[in-house]
Amino acid sequence: MFRIWGKIFKDNHLIQDMVYENSDLSINRTKKIFAGVHEFCLAFDLQEPIWLDKNIAEFKRIDKTRFLQDNFIESIDFDYLEIQVIDED
Numbered sequence: 001m002f003r004i005w006g007k008i009f010k011d012n013h014l015i016q017d018m019v020y021e022n023s024d025l026s027i028n029r030t031k032k033i034f035a036g037v038h039e040f041c042l043a044f045d046l047q048e049p050i051w052l053d054k055n056i057a058e059f060k061r062i063d064k065t066r067f068l069q070d071n072f073i074e075s076i077d078f079d080y081l082e083i084q085v086i087d088e089d
Helices: 029-044 053-062
Strands: 002-010 013-022 064-067 080-087
Touching: 002 029, 013 029, 029 080, 053 064
Parallel strands: none
Antiparallel strands: 002 013, 002 080, 064 080
16 A cells, blocks of 8 residues: 655644555556645645655655745745655555
């Protein structure tokens, strides 16, 4: 099972979190990650963040990244959205 954890932080406090699970073996890892981010944004009532080069590099390196205000077109009322892979097939 593939699981990814989405967390919203403000002032170093966890405000909201959610775990997205996907057990479909026919879908590749990248599609599962994008599906997870999409589900987080629906649940947290956010627009989807823009993946910058630094996010891609960080996620490839440590399976974790933070989306700051620079990743969103609209203003956000929190410090960052963090995603992290917690379990893979």
